[in-house]
Amino acid sequence: MTTFVPDGSLSARAHHRETIDFAVQQSGATVGLFDLWAVVKRRFWFLASIIIGCTLLSAVASFSLPKSYTASSEVVLERKDVRPFATDAALTSIDRDRSAAETEMDVLQSRKFAGRIVDRLNLIGDPSFNPYAPGGDKSGDQGLVDQIKEFIGIGSSSATVRVVPDVRTQRDHAISALLSQFEVSRTGESLAVRLVVTNQNPKLAQEIANTIATLYVEASLEFKQDERVADKERALNTGGAVAFLRQSMTQPLLITLRNEEARLLQSKAELAAKYGKNHPQMIDADSQIAGIRSMIEDEVQRILSDLEAESLKPSARIVSTAELPNSPSFPKPGLIIPAAFAGSTLLACVLALLLETTDTRVRSGQRAAQLLRIPNLGYVPKIPKHLTSPGAKRSSCIPDWSNFTSAEAERAVYMAGRYSDAKQLRRIVMVTSCVHNIANASTAWGIATAAAADGRPTAFVNLDFNRHNVPYLKSVKRSPEPIERYLRNQAVIGEIVQSIPTLPGFGFIDATHVMMEPFRSLDSDKLCELIMDLKQSGYDFIVLHAPPVLASGDATWLAPFVDGVVLIANWGKTTEEQLLEAAAQLRMNHAHLIGTVINQVNPEIHRRHHYGGFVITSKRIPAGRWHRVRGNGAFPERADADVNTLHAPAARPSITRPSNVA
Numbered sequence: 137m138t139t140f141v142p143d144g145s146l147s148a149r150a151h152h153r154e155t156i157d158f159a160v161q162q163s164g165a166t167v168g169l170f171d172l173w174a175v176v177k178r179r180f181w182f183l184a185s186i187i188i189g190c191t192l193l194s195a196v197a198s199f200s201l202p203k204s205y206t207a208s209s210e211v212v213l214e215r216k217d218v219r220p221f222a223t224d225a226a227l228t229s230i231d232r233d234r235s236a237a238e239t240e241m242d243v244l245q246s247r248k249f250a251g252r253i254v255d256r257l258n259l260i261g262d263p264s265f266n267p268y269a270p271g272g273d274k275s276g277d278q279g280l281v282d283q284i285k286e287f288i289g290i291g292s293s294s295a296t297v298r299v300v301p302d303v304r305t306q307r308d309h310a311i312s313a314l315l316s317q318f319e320v321s322r323t324g325e326s327l328a329v330r331l332v333v334t335n336q337n338p339k340l341a342q343e344i345a346n347t348i349a350t351l352y353v354e355a356s357l358e359f360k361q362d363e364r365v366a367d368k369e370r371a372l373n374t375g376g377a378v379a380f381l382r383q384s385m386t387q388p389l390l391i392t393l394r395n396e397e398a399r400l401l402q403s404k405a406e407l408a409a410k411y412g413k414n415h416p417q418m419i420d421a422d423s424q425i426a427g428i429r430s431m432i433e434d435e436v437q438r439i440l441s442d443l444e445a446e447s448l449k450p451s452a453r454i455v456s457t458a459e460l461p462n463s464p465s466f467p468k469p470g471l472i473i474p475a476a477f478a479g480s481t482l483l484a485c486v487l488a489l490l491l492e493t494t495d496t497r498v499r500s501g502q503r504a505a506q507l508l509r510i511p512n513l514g515y516v517p518k519i520p521k522h523l524t525s526p527g528a529k530r531s532s533c534i535p536d537w538s539n540f541t542s543a544e545a546e547r548a549v550y551m552a553g554r555y556s557d558a559k560q561l562r563r564i565v566m567v568t569s570c571v572h573n574i575a576n577a578s579t580a581w582g583i584a585t586a587a588a589a590d591g592r593p594t595a596f597v598n599l600d601f602n603r604h605n606v607p608y609l610k611s612v613k614r615s616p617e618p619i620e621r622y623l624r625n626q627a628v629i630g631e632i633v634q635s636i637p638t639l640p641g642f643g644f645i646d647a648t649h650v651m652m653e654p655f656r657s658l659d660s661d662k663l664c665e666l667i668m669d670l671k672q673s674g675y676d677f678i679v680l681h682a683p684p685v686l687a688s689g690d691a692t693w694l695a696p697f698v699d700g701v702v703l704i705a706n707w708g709k710t711t712e713e714q715l716l717e718a719a720a721q722l723r724m725n726h727a728h729l730i731g732t733v734i735n736q737v738n739p740e741i742h743r744r745h746h747y748g749g750f751v752i753t754s755k756r757i758p759a760g761r762w763h764r765v766r767g768n769g770a771f772p773e774r775a776d777a778d779v780n781t782l783h784a785p786a787a788r789p790s791i792t793r794p795s796n797v798a
Contacts, residue, residue: 194476546582577604588642695727
């Protein structure tokens with residue numbers, strides 16, 4: 137609770153303002169350390185609902201979604217060139233290996249190769265690959281709109297015969313379904329290719345993975361044999377295998393032998409210019425040339441034999457076959473549920489922070505003081521629900537003010553704002569609010585009765601025409617006639633002021649009916665006269681309860697007639713924008729704002745959430761201060777003498793003011 141030292145000097149006011157600024161800064165720094173934890177506590181049920189909801193949804197989904205099984209096999213590509221008669225030696229380098237591996241991976245994912253798998257396993261007859269197979273869902277080619285129409289029964293009639301496409305189209309459906317269920321990958325520069333197949337049938341997934349590996353090895357062997365036949369045909373077209381090899385091969389031994397043959401032929405040509413063909417040197421040259429050609433022929437035959445043997449070996453081999461998967465690869469509850477819990481927790485925290493940043497409702501007097509640059513006089517706790525039930529009513533007067541939580545807070549507000557920030561004693565105080573709340577009148581009533589209980593003659597004037605929850609005002613008989621007679625100068629102030637026998641020195645006037653249209657008869661002049669009469673009647677403290685600032689203009693025009701204004705903000709309902717707007721309207725009419733009051737505070741939540749400030753949380757609520765009432769809402773055995781006309785101690789003997797009738 138903020139306390140004030142009465143001091144009228146300018147230095148005291150400056151010191152008071154610096155104290156408020158320092159308190160606001162310190163509170164902001166302290167609360168900042170607990171911001172995240174405070175947000176979590178304030179939004180606990182919001183966070184819990186998101187986290188629990190997402191976790192339950194993930195659990196339901198993980199146990200209800202169709203299970204998928206994954207099987208994988210692995211093949212290794214051979215480093216030898218698949219083109220045996222290639223002339224570019226650079227093709228055996230790493231670049232050639234990378235290019236060849238990428239090419240083979242594209243071949244594995246081609247529709248032509250997938251078609252061979254479909255044919256080998258007869259996947260056209262499997263309903264999971266071909267919707268037109270026996271037992272398959274023939275609505276797979278329907279559009280979404282058509283499926284919805286058929287589901288709700290507004291589509292085409294059931295008598296319509298659906299046309300089944302030809303076998304080629306069904307095969308294309310099966311190929312597309314197969315390509316969507318397996319992936320081909322390799323790691324880095326490795327020539328090992330991994331074949332991964334996912335299917336709802338674990339045995340079928342294993343079979344498809346092994347079939348892909350087997351068919352690829354067979355296809356590589358067929359490719360080599362086809363290449364061998366093509367090479368033979370090219371050899372025949374170039375004059376035979378030997379001539380083709382001599383022109384195409386780049387084997388080191390053949391290159392040496394061919395160079396040696398060329399040298400001998402050149403030497404023979406030089407000798408032929410000098411000698412005849414029967415010359416011994418010519419005969420020796422022919423013999424050397426024949427030997428070289430024989431060696432070339434033998435090397436060519438060896439190469440052809442090697443090529444023939446190489447064409448019988450596939451360019452890939454299976455290094456790992458697929459095993460039968462025992463557990464599904466998706467969904468995995470052990471991974472999905474923890475991941476959903478962690479993700480939903482993070483999402484809930486982010487959403488809670490967003491909501492917190494956009495929530496500008498006032499919950500702290502420190503924040504109100506920071507916005508308006510005026511002190512917060514105190515917090516008024518909310519009356520517990522079991523005490524605000526239809527069967528319980530608050531007593532009109534509670535002598536033991538230390539035993540009632542709300543009364544303690546209202547008395548503390550009165551004491552805090554009694555002198556405000558100067559030595560001048562506030563005699564006329566207006567209590568108003570930003571927006572309407574039925575508890576605001578009860579707080580203003582409590583401040584007035586607290587002043588009376590403090591021994592100060594106090595008058596309470598209710599000028600708020602809105603509905604309120606002040607039990608005593610509801611229980612007394614209210615008639616507009618006395619006040620109307622007073623406004624017409626036909627009655628004295630003592631005839632309209634009502635009193636409470638158990639609280640001497642306290643009087644109240646309920647003028648709500650004269651503040652309502654179209655019978656509005658209380659203007660500024662009459663209000664000034666009413667206040668003057670109350671002062672002359674001996675009341676030292678006058679509390680005016682005005683309508684909300686943002687709902688009516690009454691509080692604005694009432695401001696010049698009072699010494700100070702107390703602005704009520706409802707905890708968790710009044711926004712910062714409303715608080716600033718209400719203060720701006722009051723200051724525009726030169727109202728002196730004493731301070732703010734945070735009303736309807738939940739002490740437990742306020743303290744638990746570290747909103748700052750001090751809230752009385754006394755549990756000492758004596759049963760004698762609350763009365764059980766009958767079903768009609770009236771106090772039991774209430775005597776008419778409970779509400780008496782107050783005989784003011786210093787009432788004027790006669791009416792001397794001029795007659796002003798509205």
